[in-house]
Amino acid sequence: MRSRVPQIIVSILLGIMLLFCQMTPGLASTLEQKKEELSKVNNQLKERRQQLRENEKKQQDIVKELDSIERDIAQISSDLESYEQDLSRLQQSIAELEPVLQEKEEALKKKTETLNQRLRDIYMKGNLSYLEVLVGSTSMSDFLTRLDFLRRLMENDAKLVRETTAERDELARQKRELEEKKEQVVSLKRATELKRNTLAARSQEREETLKRLQADKAACERAIRELEESSRKLTQIIQQYQSKNPNPSPPQGNGSMIWPAAGPITSGYGMRWHPIYGTYSMHTGIDIGAPHGAPVKAADGGTVIYVGWMGGYGNTVIVDHGGGISTLYAHLSGFAVSAGSNVSQGQVIAYVGSTGNSTGPHLHFEVRINGYHTNPLAYL
Structure with missing residues (x-):
């Protein structure tokens, strides 16, 4: 049963990719039409995640x-x-x-x-x-x-x-x-x-x-x-x-990101021993310790391009800030925005949780340049 779960997750990811590739600027309305289907998939994944635990x-x-x-x-x-x-x-x-x-x-x-x-x-x-x-x-x-x-x-x-x-x-x-x-x-x-x-x-x-x-x-x-x-x-x-979307609509980022959640860094960017699997692997962002349900804020203004489940990341939000810069917020307990929304810096977009591959409530935060992860501390 364990070996089937990652395959299901990858299949869902591929489906989500195809969805985004085919979407027109009316992204939010299209996503609304898929909510029911996504809800069913999330229920199936909930069962699989329980089996993983x-x-x-x-x-x-x-x-x-x-x-x-x-x-x-x-x-x-x-x-x-x-x-x-x-x-x-x-x-x-x-x-x-x-x-x-x-x-x-x-x-x-x-x-x-x-x-x-x-x-x-x-x-x-x-x-x-x-x-x-x-x-x-x-x-x-x-x-x-x-x-x-x-x-x-x-x-x-x-x-x-x-x-x-x-x-x-x-x-x-x-x-x-x-x-x-x-x-x-x-x-x-x-x-x-x-x-x-x-x-x-x-x-x-x-x-x-x-x-x-x-x-x-x-x-x-x-x-x-x-x-x-x-x-x-x-x-x-x-x-x-x-x-x-080479010229995303405003509001745009101001070039100086704020901390997306209040709390200490519990795991930094770079190679580390994975807390669940015990393997030495790349940690593509930073973990910020915060209580369950604490607000997660947009590190900069931009457009929400993804809201949903993302495999080991759990509940995830991705915000595009223009200029090839985007931010990712993972392991969330819930969402405050939908895909296609424009958000301003400091706006609450989600809430801290422990979904996906997580050992406890925290925010996993990434900064990506042209889709590739980089050390978030250089932008905070």
């Missing part, structure tokens, strides 16, 4: 969406880095623990074999082995020595049982810990893969959003070019009028 709002939403995606990507990247660090630490811990467990398992296996052998010996010989040692003593000293040996042997057997049991329990605990770490690795790998996929999806979404924004940007740049085309059409309208 909605598209501009969508562009702002896209910028916010892009900012949100960028923050999500940054957070996911940070989480992914943290997961990968945790995964690396776990894998390192597993790599260190596995050989230690293997050594402990081998040592436990040997102790278990020793313990099993002792248990078999005890089972086979029973308590006789201890009695034989005691009975076979040759003296009291030998008896005490043998008794101490038996006590130590029993303590070693008990210690071996305790150590073997404790080591078996510890080995089982470490094995469980190892299995838990392996499960954590599997879980982290899944989480990492999920984060990678999420990041890839968000990155793809970011790319698509960027493409949409760039497409809208291209559309805006096309709109700027079409506005420049509108400016060229304005030049043609002025030049054609001036060629058909």
